[in-house]
């Protein structure tokens with residue numbers, strides 16, 4: 047499931063500092079809910095991990111050891127140790143461990159470049175955590191939390207259903 | 221037949237147990253295990269919790285200490301074995317004869333399985349390990365045909381476990397030196413076929429280029445399903461041709477041969493994939509469990525959906541039903 051241009055276009059207008067503030071709030075909430083989240087990163091904690099949603103004009107750069115997230119407007123030259131590119135919903139599904147990164151790599155829905163040790167460690171750290179964006183982020187909506195939970199849940203279900211494409215052709219033989 | 225399922229993290233372990241695994245295999249976060257990838261595997265505490273969870277659900281836990289000991293550093297492996305035994309592992313999966321001897325002597329009650337990495341692929345080799353170290357099960361290499369397995373089964377004094385789904389190793393396992401040659405690191409000593417430290421992906425126009433050390437392993441044109449940057453599944457220029465020298469990027473799937481494997485005397489079916497995510501583990505284990513409980517003619521449609529999760533989005537029955545090129 048891709049974000050339609052009609053929804054991503056307004057992001058060109060929203061000031062980056064505002065998007066960054068919202069992202070920091072969300073990142074802080076997730077880090078608080080999962081204190082051991084980056085324990086598996088070991089020596090890769092201070093590295094710069096870039097996530098580029100292919101359907102948004104934005105890029106997100108995370109330094110886990112500093113609990114730091116910055117937002118850049120795409121296209122831009124990204125300075126990062128490892129870069130992951132995929133549609134936004136797949137990046138979010140990977141964060142929750144609801145999709146298998148290798149399968150997305152095989153299908154070319156996801157691409158990775160840069161330091162593969164760092165990237166693998168990040169992938170495994172996220173997969174080992176039990177991040178649940180619906181649960182973890184809905185609280186940010188305060189009194190509107192139940193509505194936020196429902197909306198996030200519905201979008202997620204739709205995106206995951208979309209991802210489960212029918213299997214390919216018959217098995218190949220040697 | 222038992223279903224033996226992989227887990228690289230506690231989260232994947234829980235998924236495997238919940239999806240109906242008869243046993244889950246996993247390893248410590250160090251060089252004792254042949255899936256020693258960054259961020260993967262279990263601390264002692266995580267393994268303790270995982271084993272307790274599995275026991276509550278009636279699932280067994282096998283601990284893989286399946287690399288070869290480094291001379292002078294045997295303590296790392298001995299400590300791994302001691303801890304796995306103390307934590308209540310139902311079986312240890314071992315490849316190194318020295319470690320097998322140590323475990324057989326120190327923990328004679330501990331169930332010992334011969335790892336595929338030990339490359340025990342004929343009755344003499346297997347019976348030697350049974351007699352010398354009281355091995356109770358052998359995991360057979362993926363280089364045998366079903367007829368070979370049946371012949372071996374008739375002549376050995378332990379159980380047989382075979383790989384039925386997931387990554388496909390095409391060599392005599394435990395003996396492959398391809399990645400040692402290219403990177404100085406090997407699956408047998410360092411627990412990696414394509415060490416992440418030596419893997420690079422880059423885009424070249426529409427192509428995805430995968431490299432391992434100084435070698436280009438593959439160039440995938442836009443739209444073509446990709447594979448791991450493993451030397452044995454690389455596309456190379458050989459004389460005047462360009463193609464896969466050993467094997468295509470493809471995954472193993474012999475679930476279509478369940479009846480034949482059962483008739484051959486196979487006791488347990490193993491799913492490869494400790495390096496895969498928990499979503500993969502949940503999907504593959506539940507699908508395989510459903511397939512095992514279905515009549516043969518209902519299995520194919522169930523299993524078809526796993527193909528998109530496979531390397532190169534293709535599956536093969538490999539050597540089990542070898543058709544030479």
Ligand code: SF4
Pocket residue numbers: 388389390391393394396397398399407413450451452453
């Ligand atoms: S490089 Fe290939 S053949 Fe060698 S051990 Fe790894 S998977 Fe097996």
